[in-house]
Amino acid sequence: MYICRKTNSRYPLTDSRWRSDSGHLLDIEQTVQFDPEEPIGKPNSLWRYASSFPAIIRDHPVTLGEGMTPLITAEVNKRSILLKLDQLFPSGSYKDRGATTLISLAKALGVSQVVQDSSGNAGCAVAQYAAMAGIDCEIFVPASTSPAKLVQIAAYGAKVSKVPGSREDTATAAREAAEKHFYASHVWHPVFYQGTKTWAYELCEQLGWTVPDTVILPAGNGTLLLGAEIGFRELKESGVIPHVPKLVGIQASHCAPLYTAFHQGLSSVPELDTIPTLAEGIAIAMPLRGMQMVDVVTSTGGTFLAVEEEEITLALRDMLKQGIFLEPTSAAVIAGVAQYISSHASADESIASVVTGHGLKSSPKIGKMLGL
Numbered sequence: 273m274y275i276c277r278k279t280n281s282r283y284p285l286t287d288s289r290w291r292s293d294s295g296h297l298l299d300i301e302q303t304v305q306f307d308p309e310e311p312i313g314k315p316n317s318l319w320r321y322a323s324s325f326p327a328i329i330r331d332h333p334v335t336l337g338e339g340m341t342p343l344i345t346a347e348v349n350k351r352s353i354l355l356k357l358d359q360l361f362p363s364g365s366y367k368d369r370g371a372t373t374l375i376s377l378a379k380a381l382g383v384s385q386v387v388q389d390s391s392g393n394a395g396c397a398v399a400q401y402a403a404m405a406g407i408d409c410e411i412f413v414p415a416s417t418s419p420a421k422l423v424q425i426a427a428y429g430a431k432v433s434k435v436p437g438s439r440e441d442t443a444t445a446a447r448e449a450a451e452k453h454f455y456a457s458h459v460w461h462p463v464f465y466q467g468t469k470t471w472a473y474e475l476c477e478q479l480g481w482t483v484p485d486t487v488i489l490p491a492g493n494g495t496l497l498l499g500a501e502i503g504f505r506e507l508k509e510s511g512v513i514p515h516v517p518k519l520v521g522i523q524a525s526h527c528a529p530l531y532t533a534f535h536q537g538l539s540s541v542p543e544l545d546t547i548p549t550l551a552e553g554i555a556i557a558m559p560l561r562g563m564q565m566v567d568v569v570t571s572t573g574g575t576f577l578a579v580e581e582e583e584i585t586l587a588l589r590d591m592l593k594q595g596i597f598l599e600p601t602s603a604a605v606i607a608g609v610a611q612y613i614s615s616h617a618s619a620d621e622s623i624a625s626v627v628t629g630h631g632l633k634s635s636p637k638i639g640k641m642l643g644l
């Protein structure tokens with residue numbers, strides 16, 4: 273069932289909806305009893321955990337064999353950490369995790385057109401699976417978006433609609449279109465998080481169904497952070513792992529509303545002045561699920577860290593030396609891992625993190641950062 277936690281109203285998953293009747297966010301309420309034997313012999317993709325998905329999306333998976341990304345050990349700040357290489361997804365970022373489940377739902381509901389608002393990786397991922405499913409796709413973007421970012425979206429055959437004004441104007445245009453068409457929003461739609469939760473399932477399976485002490489993830493809209501928490505919680509409730517790991521959310525200092533809310537103990541996300549950052553993927557000034565992220569991080573005993581621009585460039589260089597070509601936003605997460613190791617980590621604490629996006633997505637920017 274969909275559940276609106278504000279009003280406690282519930283709706284069936286067969287409803288083509290993305291918010292409650294009162295206009296609030298929806299989550300999914302389901303009891304998962306996951307058996308680690310379940311994935312044995314299943315495809316080596318995130319669909320091996322399909323038994324933990326709501327039944328409606330299991331029947332017609334729209335899949336490119338995505339997921340089960342490599343788990344490697346890398347050196348950060350002279351320490352070995354576990355790193356999942358999610359830049360290796362078909363569209364070049366982990367957003368494919370959520371798009372494969374969300375477009376599978378759209379297909380199950382017989383939807384003929386989806387709309388979305390994103391100028392970045394979520395738009396690419398939704399456009400990719402919509403193309404595969406034979407579903408028309410329209411992505412709304414701010415008119416100011418640089419054309420380079422839109423090529424991948426348009427190349428899949430999606431319609432790119434430029435909206436004058438702010439990011440909020442773009443979201444409004446998408447929501448208006450969503451009156452008529454399926455709103456495949458990575459922020460609003462809870463089925464997106466059913467896909468991103470597989471990050472946690474994969475990590476634990478790759479560690480022989482054990483869990484590291486601490487998991488460090490980006491915190492913009494929280495599509496990975498909130499999804500991972502769902503995954504860890506389901507595994508804990510199924511008795512597969514003993515506890516949910518400590519979750520640490522990384523923001524850029526130039527745009528750090530969650531860092532501020534957490535450390536000042538605020539009860540809502542503050543409206544702050546922000547400055548552009550190299551980590552544009554996590555530069556979300558007013559994240560819709562902001563307090564959800566603060567609550568989840570708090571409940572695991574974790575924290576939020578904020579990284580400076582210079583730390584992002586250092587982390588990028590450090591990863592490149594280890595052969596990993598990553599987006600600047602992804603380098604910000606690694607910078608957060610480095611900061612966590614210097615300021616918080618105990619000697620024997622095991623730490624896992626992620627490379628969220630491929631460097632090929634932003635070669636010109638990386639060239640500038642490295643002075644090439």
Ligand SMILES: *Cc1c(COP(=O)(O)O)cnc(C)c1O
Binds near residue numbers: 366493601628630
């Ligand atoms: C979307 C994205 C993030 C951040 O995800 P949020 O959902 O905003 O927290 C980080 N890195 C990359 C490459 C992304 O595409």
